[in-house]
Amino acid sequence: MISVSEAISYEFATGPDLYALCQQAASARDNAWGTQLTFSKKVFIPLTNMCRDSCGYCTFVQSPDSIHSNYMTPEQVLKTAHEGAALDCKEALFSLGERPEERHQKARDLLAALGYDSTLDYLHDQCESVLTHTTLLPHVNAGALSFDELKRLKPVAASMGMMLENVSNELLKKGQAHYACPDKTPKRRLDTIEQAGRLDIAFTTGILIGIGESWEERVLSLIAIRDRHLAYGHVQEVIIQNFRAKAGTAMAGCQEPDLDDMKRTIAVARLILPDDISIQAPPNLEVEYGSYINAGINDWGGISPLTKDFINPERAWPQISSVAQACEGLGYSLAERLTIYDRFQHQEQKYLTPNLTQRVASLMSRAAQASRQLQGDIA
Numbered sequence: 001m002i003s004v005s006e007a008i009s010y011e012f013a014t015g016p017d018l019y020a021l022c023q024q025a026a027s028a029r030d031n032a033w034g035t036q037l038t039f040s041k042k043v044f045i046p047l048t049n050m051c052r053d054s055c056g057y058c059t060f061v062q063s064p065d066s067i068h069s070n071y072m073t074p075e076q077v078l079k080t081a082h083e084g085a086a087l088d089c090k091e092a093l094f095s096l097g098e099r100p101e102e103r104h105q106k107a108r109d110l111l112a113a114l115g116y117d118s119t120l121d122y123l124h125d126q127c128e129s130v131l132t133h134t135t136l137l138p139h140v141n142a143g144a145l146s147f148d149e150l151k152r153l154k155p156v157a158a159s160m161g162m163m164l165e166n167v168s169n170e171l172l173k174k175g176q177a178h179y180a181c182p183d184k185t186p187k188r189r190l191d192t193i194e195q196a197g198r199l200d201i202a203f204t205t206g207i208l209i210g211i212g213e214s215w216e217e218r219v220l221s222l223i224a225i226r227d228r229h230l231a232y233g234h235v236q237e238v239i240i241q242n243f244r245a246k247a248g249t250a251m252a253g254c255q256e257p258d259l260d261d262m263k264r265t266i267a268v269a270r271l272i273l274p275d276d277i278s279i280q281a282p283p284n285l286e287v288e289y290g291s292y293i294n295a296g297i298n299d300w301g302g303i304s305p306l307t308k309d310f311i312n313p314e315r316a317w318p319q320i321s322s323v324a325q326a327c328e329g330l331g332y333s334l335a336e337r338l339t340i341y342d343r344f345q346h347q348e349q350k351y352l353t354p355n356l357t358q359r360v361a362s363l364m365s366r367a368a369q370a371s372r373q374l375q376g377d378i379a
């Protein structure tokens with residue numbers, strides 16, 4: 001592990017310095033994770049695109065005035081889940097806006113028509129429905145949640161996650177990415193990670209880079225994640241995600257991080273975070289995603305053969321076979337994992353409630369089978 005001051009000193013690493021940094025991170029990854037990179041075969045379930053926040057980078061969120069703002073119905077949820085299961089997907093990623101009913105009358109009306117007064121109650125029941133009626137494992141990405149909310153969701157989700165984004169309070173100011181976003185205060189985000197730790201929830205988090213934070217704030221965000229993991233041991237993966245500018249958003253004209261910036265951040269994350277945390281970067285937000293391998297990632301996150309990335313809908317998923325080839329070209333293999341990583345699966349029902357244990361075990365053997373097939377296809 002490198003020190004905070006060493007991590008901060010890499011801010012301007014380019015050329016040979018960046019190359020050396022990446023080599024150091026790649027060898028740390030090889031030692032901890034070997035030469036197998038992973039992904040999770042999933043479907044995306046955007047339960048609602050209404051939200052009480054208004055992040056400057058987000059096109060997922062729809063205004064209640066838009067005809068596109070909605071909740072998925074229980075039938076739509078199951079249709080997507082069934083179609084995903086038929087394509088051998090194993091994860092149902094529930095990703096949604098935060099507490100829209102606390103801000104928008106339309107959200108209250110639509111929820112009432114579904115028989116609910118809270119988005120999180122509806123989320124709970126839709127996760128339960130996917131568990132009951134399909135073979136998929138729910139992963140909940142619903143933003144900042146309280147201890148009680150996380151506790152209630154634990155039996156209906158195999159894992160959960162929430163991007164920390166960044167610990168910078170500056171981003172909350174007017175004109176910045178998180179202005180008027182009550183759920184993006186570093187305090188609420190850090191508290192969510194902490195409560196998930198107290199509850200033994202296998203947890204995904206990460207940072208969004210290029211949203212107006214300084215390099216030092218990026219490093220401090222990784223340190224904040226590390227500290228909570230050292231206290232509870234529950235952080236399974238950290239996503240390093242690059243901001244993509246989108247037309248029609250407040251940040252449409254902002255500069256996107258370049259490939260070197262991503263590589264530098266991935267490498268520093270690998271060297272700051274404990275070895276047992278997986279480092280993930282998405283393959284659909286960068287054309288030259290293969291070079292993330294040289295910077296120290298060991299995971300690509302969720303990839304869907306069915307649904308688009310609703311958060312970055314203009315960025316198509318690469319074919320799983322193309323990702324496998326990119327890995328193979330650099331001497332790595334590609335394997336399928338579940339939404340809950342292997343090492344969290346066998347801990348005496350610490351992370352998994354009893355109703356989930358059997359499901360996870362049988363999906364594990366199907367994922368192993370799919371991985372063998374993937375490697376056979378390449379060979």
Ligand SMILES: O=c1nc2n(C[C@H](O)[C@H](O)[C@H](O)CO)c3cc(O)ccc3cc-2c(=O)[nH]1
Nearest residue numbers: 093141160161162163204301302309311339
């Ligand atoms: O398709 C996406 N999947 C996202 N995922 C899902 C991820 O790709 C995988 O499904 C999980 O890593 C499974 O372990 C997230 C999951 C989280 O818990 C937190 C944030 C994200 C962010 C994204 C995202 O922007 N796009």
Ligand SMILES: C[C@H]1O[C@@H](n2cnc3c(N)ncnc32)[C@H](O)[C@@H]1O
Nearest residue numbers: 057058163208241242243244245311
């Ligand atoms: C689910 C996660 O997607 C990320 N997210 C939201 N909007 C964008 C964007 N324009 N570019 C990249 N990532 C984005 C945020 O980090 C959120 O937490």
Ligand code: SF4
Nearest residue numbers: 051053055058061097
């Ligand atoms: S990123 Fe999440 S919290 Fe922010 S506006 Fe979009 S849906 Fe809401």
